[in-house]
Amino acid sequence: MMHTNSLYQEVILDHNRKPRNYGKLEHPSHHAVGHNPLCGDRLDISLQLNEHDQINAIAFQGESCAICKASASMMTAAVKGKSRSDAETLIDEFRDLATGKLNTESPHHLGRLTVFSGIRDLPTRVKCAVLPWHTLHAALNSLDNASTEAEQDPVQIVTDNTSSA
Amino acid sequence: MINSANRSSQSGTATTDLDWEKIRNDFPILKLKVDGKPLVYLDNAASSQMPQPVIDRLVRYQTTEHANVNRAVHYLSEVATQEYHRARCKLQQFINAGEDREIIFTSGTTDAINLVMHGYGRKFIKAGDEIILTTMEHHSNIVPWQMLASEKGAKIRVVPINDQGELEFDEYEKLFNEHTKFVGLIHVSNALGTINPIKRMIDLAHRYSVPVLIDGAQAAPHLTIDVQALDCDFYVFSAHKLCGPTGVGMLYGKAALLEAMQPFKGGGDMIASVTFEKTIYNTLPHKFEAGTPPIAAAIGFGAAIDYLTEIGIERIAAYETTLLEYATMRLNEISGVKIIGTAAEKTAAISFTMDGIHPHDIGTILNQDGIAVRTGHHCAQPVMQRFNVPATSRASFAFYNKKSEIDVLVAGIKTVQKVFL
Numbered sequence A: 001m002m003h004t005n006s007l008y009q010e011v012i013l014d015h016n017r018k019p020r021n022y023g024k025l026e027h028p029s030h031h032a033v034g035h036n037p038l039c040g041d042r043l044d045i046s047l048q049l050n051e052h053d054q055i056n057a058i059a060f061q062g063e064s065c066a067i068c069k070a071s072a073s074m075m076t077a078a079v080k081g082k083s084r085s086d087a088e089t090l091i092d093e094f095r096d097l098a099t100g101k102l103n104t105e106s107p108h109h110l111g112r113l114t115v116f117s118g119i120r121d122l123p124t125r126v127k128c129a130v131l132p133w134h135t136l137h138a139a140l141n142s143l144d145n146a147s148t149e150a151e152q153d154p155v156q157i158v159t160d161n162t163s164s165a
Numbered sequence B: 001m002i003n004s005a006n007r008s009s010q011s012g013t014a015t016t017d018l019d020w021e022k023i024r025n026d027f028p029i030l031k032l033k034v035d036g037k038p039l040v041y042l043d044n045a046a047s048s049q050m051p052q053p054v055i056d057r058l059v060r061y062q063t064t065e066h067a068n069v070n071r072a073v074h075y076l077s078e079v080a081t082q083e084y085h086r087a088r089c090k091l092q093q094f095i096n097a098g099e100d101r102e103i104i105f106t107s108g109t110t111d112a113i114n115l116v117m118h119g120y121g122r123k124f125i126k127a128g129d130e131i132i133l134t135t136m137e138h139h140s141n142i143v144p145w146q147m148l149a150s151e152k153g154a155k156i157r158v159v160p161i162n163d164q165g166e167l168e169f170d171e172y173e174k175l176f177n178e179h180t181k182f183v184g185l186i187h188v189s190n191a192l193g194t195i196n197p198i199k200r201m202i203d204l205a206h207r208y209s210v211p212v213l214i215d216g217a218q219a220a221p222h223l224t225i226d227v228q229a230l231d232c233d234f235y236v237f238s239a240h241k242l243c244g245p246t247g248v249g250m251l252y253g254k255a256a257l258l259e260a261m262q263p264f265k266g267g268g269d270m271i272a273s274v275t276f277e278k279t280i281y282n283t284l285p286h287k288f289e290a291g292t293p294p295i296a297a298a299i300g301f302g303a304a305i306d307y308l309t310e311i312g313i314e315r316i317a318a319y320e321t322t323l324l325e326y327a328t329m330r331l332n333e334i335s336g337v338k339i340i341g342t343a344a345e346k347t348a349a350i351s352f353t354m355d356g357i358h359p360h361d362i363g364t365i366l367n368q369d370g371i372a373v374r375t376g377h378h379c380a381q382p383v384m385q386r387f388n389v390p391a392t393s394r395a396s397f398a399f400y401n402k403k404s405e406i407d408v409l410v411a412g413i414k415t416v417q418k419v420f421l
């Protein structure tokens, strides 16, 4: 079993203390709410896609643990300014990282997000790290029913979303 | 009366007359190390551990007694049938039921509540009827009734709780009217530890001729249960919270009610005769035990009851109260820790929150020190909503825990605070 201290690293604690992009956008083009039914955590993500399909604004808010909050904070910082398809790539890579499927030796785009690699040894906490990414995916795709999504995902997360796009 | 006489040091039962350390040694799993640290198991409200005599009983059944029950005339089937029946009789005695046929083996508390919902609720509850539940119910005593209510067009009314986590009796009384047809009531809250005044609540419901189901999942391990003195209509609990195996639990129902109910599941064993024109249902308890029951688990359940009875539930309660008092005092000393659920009558379970720190992070960091607590909503989201928290951490104690483990918990909580400083 991993040593937990390697998970609660300073970067993660810092993003937990001072989350970036915390709040809600006034006029989002896309929006989704993710739930982690296991712990009752809830995460709200709103974002603005511009005419080039780039994320020019993104915000999150909700009740969550440090892992989830730090993951959301770092995610919003990472995808801001990125195209929808680059964001989708990051989502896939992060999910693979959290579930231990990503080979961190081969090229990827996660950068500092690899601080979450230790989560793969704590199966009960994988959901916490992945919830923001799953919710972002739901928002970008404006899924009206995310339960099928939950089946494909290692993480059972329920999302409600609304989108004006 | 059930709530006061049987617990705590006031009952006068000495707790020092037993060697609790020796009792602890009956539990092989407690010798485990987690990540090199001795296991400190404080998640007993979720499921308690199994002592060697119960493990041995399961092995003996599986090695010398196993066959299907109620069927064949051969030796093993007779032994298995007899031992399965003996387990039922042990439960009957444990809760002082009038008759053994009033004890139905189920797969657990959840299954037992669903049985009553289908067997009683679907037959007798109609559109416009009202079902009273409490804010404190476990989801297993909410969701089945919601399913019934939406099917029938019935309504759920909810008893509120105060800031200490106690039911508001006056509000309960006000919920009754001529539409009230059923009450579902948790005996001891798994999220808060509160012991509810169920005798008074049952008496009140009976004044309106309303039957009451008691969810005793958290009560049976800690309190003496006397279903005849309580006069409850249904009482349910699971073996795995009483040092028994998973996969089995029991429903007690008054015979007349069980007789009037429709079966829950159809199949073998629950019938007297079957033709394609008509099936005649078997007598109690078989009417509610369709298919091959969890025979081994039921026998293990009986052995667990023997084990607990031998120590004595009152002694267990008195000893656990000393743990509760000590843990409450130690946790109250830590600034930034808040106990949720401060009822006057409690079992040894403490839910707490820590300023600015999410329970999941608390649980993960405590785990690093070998400490097992439960973090989350405890399948009681309405309680979390009432106290305006998303989740709590819960340390729940059993008679095999010791004060030094509470010290380890306290040290662990201080480590958590340091990480998040």
Ligand SMILES: Cc1ncc(COP(=O)(O)O)c(C=O)c1O
Pocket (backbone or CB within 6 Å): B045, B046, B108, B109, B110, B111, B138, B140, B141, B186, B188, B189, B190, B215, B216, B217, B218, B238, B249, B379
């Ligand atoms: C009060 C209460 N009711 C019901 C249950 C459900 O028990 P089971 O999961 O064994 O069916 C539990 C277990 O967590 C409980 O604590």
